[in-house]
Amino acid sequence: MAKKRSSIIICIMILTILITGILGLARFGAAKEPTWPDILQNAKGQTVDWFMWGGFPHTNNFVNDYVAPRVYDLYAIRLRQVPVKDISEVVSKLLVEKQAGKNKNGKIDLMWINGENFRTAKKNNLLYGPFADLLPNQKLVNWNLASVRNDFGEPVEGMESPWGSAQVVMIYDTVRIPSPPQTMQALIKWIRTHPGRFTYPAPPDFTGSVFVRHIFYHVDGNADFWQQQYDENRFTESAHKTYQLLKELAPFLWRRGTTYPESPSRLAHLFADGEIDFAISYHPAEASKAINDGLYPNSVRTFVFKEGTIANTHFVAIPFNASDTEGAMVIANFLLSPEAQFKKADPQIWGDFPAIDPNRLDADWKQQFERLDRGVATLPEHILQKHQLPEPPSHILIQLEKGWEKHVLKKR
Template sequence: MAAMNTANGMCGLVWINGVNFKNLREAGNAYGPWADIVPNSVNFDFESTAIKYDKGVPTEGYEFPYNTAQSVFIWSGAPEAQPLSVNEIKRWLENEGKGKFAYANVTDFTGSLFVRTIFHALAGGAEVFTSPLTANAAMEARYMQKSPAVWQFLNDIKPYLYQDPATGGAIYPQTHAEVQQLMWSNLTLLDCAYDVNLAGRQIDLGNLPPHTVAYVLEGQPGTIANTNYVAIPINAQSRAASMAVGNFIGSLEAMFTRNEPEGWGALQSYNPKVPHIEGAGWNTAFNYLENHVSPAYPSVEKLAEFRLGELHSTYVERIEADWHTFVGFA
C-alpha cells in the first residue's frame, strides 16, 4: 500500500485472516473498528475466542466474520460411547480403547491439531496466551509453566496408542491418510480432522460404518476452529459502501446461501443462541442443510457452543517443536 495513500485505493474489502491480517494491522492499513457495530454484527458473538482472536491476534472490530472451518473428532465405535473430553479419551485408551487410536506426527496438520487440542485443554488457548510468544518474557514464562502438563499427558497415552505390529511400540504416521487407513481397516475407532464433512463422505464411500459420527469435545476443551474474515483497507474509497457489503455478508440469508452444499458448503460462524435467530428457526434450516449432506454431521448449536479460536502461529511452531523434543523422540 503506497505511503500516505489513505483515500483512493483500488480495493474496498479484502478476504483475510491470519498473518495477512496481522501485517495489515501492524502497518496501520486496516480501517476500523467497524465490524462489531454494523447492524448484522448482532448475528455473531464477538467475545467467542474463535472470532475475538484471528490466530491469536485480537480482531478488535477490524474484521468481520466470513466463513469458518472447525475441527471434529470422528468415532466409529459403539453408538453413543464416544469420549467427550481429553480426560475421557485418556480413560478410554487406558481401558477398552487400548490400541484403538492413532494420531499423526505433528508435521502433518491433523497431528498438530490433536496436540494443540490437548494444549488448549491443559495449558490454555488464546484467552490465556494473549500475545505472541517470541520476545515476550511473560508469555514465555507462562508457556514454560503450563506446557509440561501437555507433554506428560501425551507421554502417558503413548503406551495405549495403536502399536506398530513389527516393533510393538507406538507409531506416529506421517500423514492423515495413513491414520484414516487404520480406521477404515477397523484397527482404530477414533480420529480427529479439520473437516466436519469428512465422516459423512467416508460413510458414503463405504470406508466407515453407517453409525460413525463427527462430534465436538463437550467437556474439555471443545474443538479448534479457524475463522476467515473480511476487512476494510484504510484507503478504501467508500468506507460506507465497504461496510454495507460487509454487513450483507453477515446477513442470515447470505450465510445460508454460502452454507448450501450445492454451492460453497461453507460452515458459518453465526451465534445460534441469539434469540432472533433461534426463535425464527434459522438453526433448524442450517441443520437441515448439514443433515442433508450427512446425518453424521454435528449440529450447528454444538459446533458453536464448543468452538475454540486458534493460537498465535508462534505458539503453534513452538508446540510442534517441543512435541518432537518431549514426546515424539522421547
C-alpha cells in the same frame, strides 16, 4: 521438506520485516470514509480474484456454482476463484510484492485466511485496512465472542471479515466403538488400553497441532487463562507436561508412535480403512459430508469432550494492493448475508457453520436455521456451542509445535 520450506519462509519474512522497516512504510488509507452506496456503485463491473484453499470440492462448488452467479446477478461483480494448496504461499507472494513496492494493481482481491497467516499479514502491513465495519451485514455477527474478536489471540480490528466458524470434533464409528470416551482423561486411558488404535497428524499440521493444544489445556487445566495473560513459568511447566504425556502415549499409538500421519486427510483414510478408531476434524459437519459422499460408513458419528473442544472463526481479508477492493467488500458482505450463510450451512452444499449469530436474524430466517438438517453425524449447534474452548494466541501455538517436534517426535 515442509519443515525446510517453512524455515525458508521465516527467513524471508525476517528479511522483509527488516527491509520494510528500514525503508519506512507508506500506510494505506487516510482517504475519507466511503459510504456503502458508493462502494456498491464502484464495485459494479469489477472482477474479484478470490484466492482460497481449494482442496475441498464442496467449498469450490459453493463458491463457483452459488456465490459467483449470485454476486453477478445482484451486484454485477464477476467472481473468479483461484484455488491454492496453502494460503501461506499467497502471503509470501504479498510479502515480496510489498518489498518490491507494488502497492497497487495487485492480482489478489480477496483471500480466505485466519490464524498464523492473518498474524503474518497484519504484522507486515499486507492488509488493506479496517473494512469489516463498513459492511452492513456485520450487524449479524456477534463480535463479543472471543473467537470472533480475536483470531488466534490476534485482535481482528476490522482487518478481516468472518464468514464461517469451526470446532474440533472427534469422529468414531458406532459399530466399532459403541460408547466412546467422553473426556480427554478417558480418551488417554482408552489409548493406553487399546494399543495401536489411535493417532493424530504430526504438527505443524493444523489438526495435529490443535490436538496437542487440547492436551496442553488438559494438563494445564484452564483454557481461558491464556486468553488474557501469559505466564512464562506456567507455560514452560504445562508445555513440559504436555510433551511428557504425549511421549508416554507414543508407544500406544498407531505404529507405536514411530510415525504419524502427515495430514487430516491421511488420518481420515486410516480411520475409513479401519486401521484406527478415531479421526479428528476441525469441521463439525465433515463426518456427515463424508457419509454423504460414501467416504465413511453410515454408522459414523461425532462427539466433543465434556470439558470442550477448541473452536475458531475463519475470515476473508483484502490485501494492501488489491485492485478491486470495493468488489471484494461487497463479496465479503454477501458471504455474511443470511442467504449465503444458510446455503453454506446446508450439509448437501457444504455444511460449514455460520459466522453470524442466528439470534440476530428476523424470525423467519431464525426458524429456517433452526430447522436445517445438519446431517446425521453432526452434533446440534447448542451442544457444540456449550462446549467451546478458545484458541490460544499463535505464539503459544508455534512454541507447542516446535516443542512437540523436539521432544515428542525426536524424543529429546
